[in-house]
Amino acid sequence: MTNKRQSPTGILGFPVAPLTDKGKLDLNGLEANIDFLLDQGLTSIFVACGAGELHAINTAEYHAMVELAVEKTKGKVPLYTGVGGNITAALEQAKISEELGADGYLILPPYLIDPSQEGLYNYLSEIISSTDLNAIVYNRDNCIMTADTLGRLCELPQLVGFKDGVGNMETVAEFTHLFGDRLEWINGMPLAEVTMGAYLNLGFNTYSSAISNYIPHISKQYFEALKNGDKKVEKEIYGDVILPIHSIRKQKKGYAVSLIKAGMNIIGLPVTTNVRAPIAPVEEAHYAQLKVIIEKALEKYPAKVTTKN
Known part of the structure; x- marks a missing residue:
């Protein structure tokens, strides 16, 4: 094994x-997006994943x-890529990631098929075993795993x-109890700050x-308040920022991606609000509310x- 077997931690x-x-x-x-995240102290970069519209590139x-991304992050923070969809594409993406020098990849759900657990194991294990890179599995949509x-995957x-x-919460409590520190446990819910208090426990x-693509310092401040038990700061940021943004995000499917671009556009990063189908761009009224x-x-x-100096 040539890679350090450790997942990135903190805010990704x-x-x-x-x-x-x-x-x-x-x-x-x-x-510019990657430079901004690095300048703001993010602990790792995950490129071409869900937010990076892997489905549409x-x-x-x-x-x-x-x-x-490899060029920008080398020697600074770990770089992970997104792989997924149909198995042939996922294996090709994994190989590209390895050849270009990424540290690992996040495996997104398979395309269309709602697989059995055996089929899901075969899909994930084949991708995980195809390279020596570190792998993170994503429990969501049609990729929901049993213990x-x-x-079985932990044997890899x-x-x-x-x-x-x-x-x-019942499932993740079971998983963390059964597998403990064998894995790094990552909250990947849309707008993860909404649920991070529960996951932290x-x-x-x-x-x-x-x-963090547009107000990373606030996410960091909120996370620090959670870890330090600062209920006052936690409650204020939750009410002032997190819940209001979350309420907009829930207005339309796909806003988990397009709302990020809107926020980046609002703070002046050189990113348009354009997205690729089937994701829809943020409506003008919602853009104004987010602003x-x-x-x-x-x-x-x-x-x-x-x-x-």
Whole structure:
């Protein structure tokens, strides 16, 4: 094994797939997105995953996104890619990730098929075993694992993490009890800050943060309040920022992706609000609502400015 068998921890950064006004992949926008996340102290970068519209990019675009991310993150933070969909594509993405020098990948659900547990094990184990890179499985949609399936996957040394996007507290409590520190436990619910308090009590010390693409310092401040038991700060940020954004996100399917781009656009990052079908762009009214929330949040919770000598 050539890789350190350890999953990234803390707040994980998930860049988007920026698109031009004509719908073409904008690598300059992606570079700015990654630079912003690194400057703000995110502990890792996960490129071409759900937020990066893995479902809608072609192989050439995937290669370009991973190549750029490897260049930007090398020696700074771990880089993970997204792989998934049909098994042939997933294996090709895993190979590209390995060849370009990524540290690992997050396995997204298989395409269309609602598999049996045996079929799910075969899908995940084949991808995990196809390279020596670290792998994280994503429990969501048509990739919901039982304890037996996860236990079998834990026999593979490449598996380092379990990301949950279902929110079944009974199940995740069982998993953390059974497998303990064998895996890193990652909260992957849409707008993970909403549920992180509950997950933290179950042994989840890591989460993927959508809002870190535009207000990372607030996500970090909220997480620190949770860990330190600062109920006052936790409650204020939850009420001022997290729940209001979450209420917009729930207005339309796909906002888990398109609302991120809207937030980035609002703070001035060079990212348009364009997304690829079947995701729909944020409606003007919701964009305006998000803008008000962000402006008020930045006024009450300003980012610290560091001076370089």
